[in-house]
Amino acid sequence: xxxxxxxxxxxxxxxxxxxxxxxxxxxxxxxxxxxxxxxxxxxxxxxxxxxxxxxxxxxxxxxxxxxxxxxxxxxxxxxxxxxxxxxxxxxxxxxxxxxxxxxxxxxxxxxxxxxxxxxxxxxxxxxxxxxxxxxxxxxxxxxxxxxxxxxxxxxxxxxxxxxxxxxxxxxxxxxxxxxxxxxxxxxxxxxxxxxxxxxxxxxxxxxxxxxxxxxxxxxxxxxxxxxxxxxxxxxxxxxxxxxxxxxxxxxxxxxxxxxxxxxxxxxxxxxxxxxxxxxxxxxxxxxxxxxxxxxxxxxxxxxxxxxxxxxxxxxxxxxxxxxxxxxxxxxxxxxxxxxxxxxxxxxxxxxxxxxxxxxxxxxxxxxxxxxxxxxxxxxxxxxxxxxxxxxxxxxxxxxxxxxxxxxxxxxxxxxxxxxxxxxxxxxxxxxxxxxxxxxxxxxxxxxxxxxxxxxxxxxxxxxxxxxxxxxxxxxxxxxx
Ligand SMILES: *[C@@H]1O[C@H](CO)[C@@H](O)[C@H](O)[C@H]1NC(C)=O
Numbered sequence: 001x002x003x004x005x006x007x008x009x010x011x012x013x014x015x016x017x018x019x020x021x022x023x024x025x026x027x028x029x030x031x032x033x034x035x036x037x038x039x040x041x042x043x044x045x046x047x048x049x050x051x052x053x054x055x056x057x058x059x060x061x062x063x064x065x066x067x068x069x070x071x072x073x074x075x076x077x078x079x080x081x082x083x084x085x086x087x088x089x090x091x092x093x094x095x096x097x098x099x100x101x102x103x104x105x106x107x108x109x110x111x112x113x114x115x116x117x118x119x120x121x122x123x124x125x126x127x128x129x130x131x132x133x134x135x136x137x138x139x140x141x142x143x144x145x146x147x148x149x150x151x152x153x154x155x156x157x158x159x160x161x162x163x164x165x166x167x168x169x170x171x172x173x174x175x176x177x178x179x180x181x182x183x184x185x186x187x188x189x190x191x192x193x194x195x196x197x198x199x200x201x202x203x204x205x206x207x208x209x210x211x212x213x214x215x216x217x218x219x220x221x222x223x224x225x226x227x228x229x230x231x232x233x234x235x236x237x238x239x240x241x242x243x244x245x246x247x248x249x250x251x252x253x254x255x256x257x258x259x260x261x262x263x264x265x266x267x268x269x270x271x272x273x274x275x276x277x278x279x280x281x282x283x284x285x286x287x288x289x290x291x292x293x294x295x296x297x298x299x300x301x302x303x304x305x306x307x308x309x310x311x312x313x314x315x316x317x318x319x320x321x322x323x324x325x326x327x328x329x330x331x332x333x334x335x336x337x338x339x340x341x342x343x344x345x346x347x348x349x350x351x352x353x354x355x356x357x358x359x360x361x362x363x364x365x366x367x368x369x370x371x372x373x374x375x376x377x378x379x380x381x382x383x384x385x386x387x388x389x390x391x392x393x394x395x396x397x398x399x400x401x402x403x404x405x406x407x408x409x410x411x412x413x414x415x416x417x418x419x420x421x422x423x424x425x426x427x428x429x430x431x432x433x434x435x436x437x438x439x440x441x442x443x444x445x446x447x448x449x450x451x452x453x454x455x456x457x458x459x460x461x462x463x464x465x466x467x468x469x470x471x472x473x474x475x476x477x478x479x480x
Contacts, residue, residue, distance in 0.1 A: 218358055218406035219474035221422070224459065227443045227468040231280050237262040240348055240448040241462045242298040243280070247356060247455035250305025252323060255455060259302050260285075260467070261295055261309075263348075263448075268295040271307065280467065292327055293318055296339065298449035298462060299353040303361055303381055310352040313339050317352070317363070317384050331384035333377070335367035342366035342396045346415045348448060355404040358454055362404050366396045374402070376409055376428060392426045392433050399424065401450040403459060405474070412440055415447040443468065 233241060243260040246253065256276035261268060273287030274280040293311045300309035306328060307320040315336040319329040336352055342365060343350040353364040361381040366372050374396045377389040392409070400415035407428045414420035420440050426433040444464035451460050452472075459470040 217474075219476055220408065221405055221410055221425070221438060222473040222475045224422070224438060224440050225471035225473075227441055227461065227463065227470050229443070229466050229468050230277060231283065231467045233262060233465045233467075234283065235262075237264045238465050239264050239446075240298055241467075242300050242449045242451075243460055243462060243467045244300070244302045244451060245453055245456065245460070246302040246305065247453055248304045250323065253305070259307065261300060263295065263298050266294075268312070269293075289322075289325060291320060297343075297349040297351070299350060299364075301354040301356050301361075301451060303356045306381070308354050308361065308381075308384075310338065310354070315352065317354070317379075319381075319384060329382065329384050333363055333365060333384075334386065335369060336363070336365040336375075337367060342372055344402075344415070345397055345400050346446075346448060350401075350448075353402060355402075355451060356454065357404045357406060357452055359407045364396075364402050364404070364409065372396055374399075374409070374411075374426075376404075376426065378428070388428075390426070390428050390431055394424050394426070394433065400447060403450050403452045405452045405454075405472070410436075410438075412447070412450060415442060416445050418442055418445055441470075 233239070241260065241262045241264075243258060245258055246255065249255045249257060253273070258274040258277060258280045260272045260274070260280065261270065269291040271287075271289040271291055272285040273289065274284065275286045279286065291307075291309075296310045296312040296314075300307060302308070302322070305322050307322060309318055309320070310316070310333075311318050311330070315333045315338045317331055317333055318327055320326070321328040333352060338351045339349050340347070341351055344353075351365055355362040355364060359378070361379045363377045363379055363386075364374060365377075366375055370391050372395045374392045374394050375389055376392065378387045379385065380387055394411060399411040399413065400420070401412045402409050404410070409426040409428070410422045411424040411426075412420060413423040418441060420442060421436075422438040422440050423435060424433060425436050442463055444466045446464035447461055448464075449460075449462040452458075453460050453469075456469070457472060457474075459472060461468050461470065
């Protein structure tokens, strides 16, 4: 260990500023071992830190003497001492000038030495720290001082060539993690010092495409991407709202049609239609429909050519047929709280939230009987009748919003925190809920609507005037 340390220090000396002052020799002793010796300049030379003390003292003493002399000479002048004739004046003057000159020279020299001393002390400290660091780490086998052992290299136990120090591994390795999974199988990385093993652990933590992803079937939500902003509402009515695309569109509207309702106001009836996302982004609706009943909150959805929404100040659900522009069905959602009885944590009369997924139309709400816990009901999309209900054990007013994917409800913890999580999921197939922690971003810090769109395989959200979408990743398809 001491030997390695010595080598490290040698390498350091050779690389550092001290290069021109230190010398290193290598030789073989009789037992075939290498011997390394190095020298540094003699302590009497000014460049060595140890010389600072005594030599400085000497200089100071000489300076003091000179100062005494100078002051005596100048003082003598003033008082006009006996024996100092007029003829002696120029000589004295000369001596004085010389003395002052010498003094200044010495002063300069002293300052230079002091600076040099400081520099050396700093370097000593740096080297001490470097040594400390090196002591905690094995010496790189490929420093110029030690030639690589050919037998080691041949056996593949060496690190990949072209990498010169442990530090450079730490810096270059993470950059490679994303671009190819084959580098993870690089055989040169199989044999590793402790540094490498740490590094490998780090690399394998990065999620890599694993083949379990299935972009056509159902699965559990794995992750939610960063929000993409499509449009910012241009007035206060659009602070909250709902926007959606029909996953199973019906003529005359195609699958690209985007629908939007700004939901601030006491008489929300305007339904804007845009040809596609691009037109939404530009803010050019191709259709504006005036609904026959006012809409409450942000729970509306579109499905198979109908807009479904909760009628204001009621538990009445309405199916509005987009083609005929008329109400096709209306029905009360039994016992559902409304108008601020069981909203999500952000309030806003979000008592009844409608959702569409692969399995059809859903309502998420609560009832007195459920005492504020989230109730999920599957609805008949034609008649709005409840087909089946599930009662979860999570209180509706503790979560910011919910959405349903493949029959599973997901709850978002916060509507304001820019970095929050989806912290709860409930599976209607097994009637089981569980805690999860899937990161979710509220970019604009006031997320009032989140819905899954199964055609786009995205989440659509309305975050503080902004219509945003999120890519999602679902896990392995389940057998069903
Ligand atoms: C989810 O987060 C909300 C808000 O922080 C909290 O009230 C609720 O208890 C959490 N739910 C679970 C299942 O952790």
